Amino acid sequence: MTWLAVPLYAHAQGLSNAEIGMLFAAPVLAQAPLNLVGGAYTDRIGGRRIMLASCCVVFAAGLWFIVAQGFWMLLGGQVALILSRAAFWPATWAMASELPGTRGIQLGRLNAVTNFGQIVGTVLVGFILAGAGFIAAFATLAAIGVLSLGAGLLTPASPPRAHAARHPLAGYLPLLRRRIIVYTMMCAYLSALPFSLTMSFYPLLLAEFGHGEGASGVLLGLRAAGSILASLLTARFVRSGPQTLWPVMCGLAVAASIGFLPMVNHVVPIAFWMLVVGAGTAAMTLYFQITISEASTSAERGSALALGGLGWSVSHLSTPLLMGFLADKFGIVVGFYVLGGFALACALLIAGTRRWAFRAS
Helix, strand or coil, X not given: CHHHHHHHHHHHCCCCHHHHHHHHHCCHHHHHHHHXXXXXXXXXXXXXXXXXXXXXXXXXXXXXXXXXXXXXXXXXXXXXXXXXXXXXXXXXXXXXXXXXXXXXXXXXXXXXXHHHHHHHHHHXXXXXXXXXXXXXXXXXXXXXXXXXXXXXXXXXXXXXXXXXXXXXXXXXXXXXXXXXXXXXXXXXXXXXXXXXHHCCCHHHHHHHCCCCHHHHHHHHHHHHHHHHHHHHHHCXXXXXXXXXXXXXXXXXXXXXXXXXXXXXXXXXXXXXXHHHHHHHHHHHHHHHHHHHHHHXXXXXXXXXXXXXXXXXXXXXXHHHHHHHHHHHHHCHHHHHHHHHHHHHHHHHHHHHHHHHHHCXX
16 A cells, blocks of 8 residues: 555655655665564564564554655654564564465465455555545555454464574574575565565656556556466476576566566556566565575574565665666656666576575585
């Protein structure tokens, strides 16, 4: 919901493209360390408590945005949302990786449900904005935070975990020495790049092309629709290891969809590229989740997945800043062309390092 509402809300208040980029990039400076803390404490206290705290923060952020005026108040709400996400993702990924059944299928189902929520959120907020305005949209977000908290309370609690008597963050240095962890962080970065654009500059591009809030919500929802299809259809086939071409193919799909989307201002090609970018990011996300889960033990999985999540944090920090600068200097369309070329370079880097990553460190 906030991916469409917040940038349009900031734009309506007169913020420049550079300020909107800062609005989405600056809070990520806090996301990265909290992401690591959340992953470490997931291994200590379990993901359920982290998940419940995240739901409470979403509720508070929805209320805050109702009264937020100007850059600094909007930044405060963004900080709350990004901190909530930083703790939420490694916690739920770790919980899903421990469910009975095939790990890839369970993670695929989790990703599919997540993307279904993105469809509902973007489409719903588009129509709410068109019909009732920003206050109604943020009030709805707060209400969904309460419903999410109730659903989380119904989730069974895991038994307490035994852990070594050491600092919770002490396990990160050994993980960072593994090539496979660094490699999966690169994959996570590329998989998150379209997310970073979806919650910052995709809505502004669609607005510049003349599409209203309702149409923009539907088009942004198509990215999540592509992710659902990919999460469910490829969950049985995504494989880790140095031989698979999954991350390379997904990276090329992401690069093409970002670079080609602004070439034609028509609903049909825009919808197509939204579906493609959704499918590519979903398959890439599933790939790095499976790879990290297979490369880590259950006692360190939350920390390992948090390191993978750092790739997301770096994308959420760098992409809005770069895109904001490019949009102000050369125009938002040129910015998408440049980001598409950058994504292509990332895909080629992944192709060149995948065999190196799986060799013993």
